[in-house]
Amino acid sequence: MKWIGKRVEDGAIIQVNVINGVIETVTQLAESDLPNEPVPWISAGWIDLQVNGLAGFDFNSEHPSEEDVLGVTNQLWKLGVTNYLPTVITGSSRRISDALTIIAKACESSEEVRNSVLGIHLEGPYLAEQDGPRGAHELQYICDPDVDQFHQWQQAAGNQIKLVTLAPEKQGAVDFISKLVQEGIVVSIGHTQASTEQIEAAVVAGATVSTHLGNGSHPILPRHPNYIWDQLAEDRLWGCFIADGHHLSPNTLKAMIRSKGDKAILVSDAVKFASMPPGEYTSVIGGEVVLHESGRLHTKHNPSILAGSALSVPIGIENAIKYVGLSLVEAIEMVTKRPAAAMKLEHYGSLQKGAPANMTLFSFDPNEGKVRVMETVLAGRSVYNAD
Secondary structure: OEEEEEEOOOOOEEEEEEEOOEEEEEEEOOHHHOOOOOOOEEEEOEEEEEEOEEOOEEOOOOOOOHHHHHHHHHHHHHOOEEEEEEEEEOOOHHHHHHHHHHHHHHHHHOHHHHHHEOOEEEEOOOOOOOOOOOOOOOHHHOOOOOHHHHHHHHHHOOOOEEEEEEOOOOOOHHHHHHHHHHOOOEEEEOOOOOOHHHHHHHHHHOOOEEOOOOOOOOOOOOOOOOHHHHHHHOOOOEEEEEOOOOOOOHHHHHHHHHHHHHHEEEEOOEOOOOOOOOEEEEEOOOEEEEEOOOOOEEEOOOOOOEOOEOOOHHHHHHHHHHHHOOOHHHHHHOOOHHHHHHOOOOOOOOOOOOOEOOEEEEEEEOOOOEEEEEEEEEOOEEEEEOO
16 A cells, blocks of 8 residues: 655655555655645644544543544544544543543454554543642542552553643652653643642653643732743643643743744644534533634633633644744644654654554645645555545
8 A cells, every 4th residue: 555645844745655554665756756636745643642522422421432432533533633542531430440441442342443542641630629720620539649549540441541640739649650650651740730849849750741731720820930831941841732722822822832842742632522513512521511613612601611622633733833833844743743752652653664554644725724634544544535
């Protein structure tokens, strides 16, 4: 099998040859071999480290099913995302365990899901208790880190938990971070009100990522210091950003991504209402919510409180280019090379010999600033084609 496209890094027309789901060669076509028709851009498959649900499918419902995992996976292919981390958030121990078990079962029963899911992101329940930093996470289930509890969840997940978001100020958090890192799990700081010293201690213990930086925070903060500045300034932390134009205003997004530089990553943090038509909905998390055509999702009774993200990765790429002034190369790196590096995935995020043949082919109109996914390739098989 082979795919032809314009390499994002330099615009060269390349041919990617695939054998048994793995990239065998990447060659630049000679002038005489160039196709007559226009070809799409081609990059490594896009990666999303934070997906709670999509198009009505939900990992955090009271009764998630394998259908939810299959549904999200299929919908993500339409958006150019080949690989992702299903995200399970704070809830009862039973609900968390059920969600983890369902995701693990879906990976066992479906090769395509297994090829798409890079692991599970556990966001909570080891988070700040205070309104603001806690976000939409239910207060009654917030608790301090517990290694035994975590190992029970990890067993339910079939050892699939690969990323954990926690607040480093929680009792026992530093030792907990060290233990997780020793087990090969990536630890991210999020939903926190930690001091400068507590963030430093978490990083020294092995935390390497910031979850949706700039969100999950108090509405009003000291000018300085505060936990957002501390994470932006910490060069050892990758910064994940929700670029939907609502979670972070355009100027805030611009300043934060420019601050993080080549350690900035785009995530969707999509909930089940993403890719659904505008309207009023009811959710286990957030209750009655309103989704606008603009993609803004808020609680019905308080429009100032966001109820999750309805962002898709293509829109995030568009906004990173539009609001931050990034090049196409930089924006694509934020959903390929950088998330792969943050998760220590050596063979993901770039088109190279021996890598899984996960690719996204797309068009980009610089005048309109629009990204359109043309084809998504997973393990050497076309799983979505716009034609």
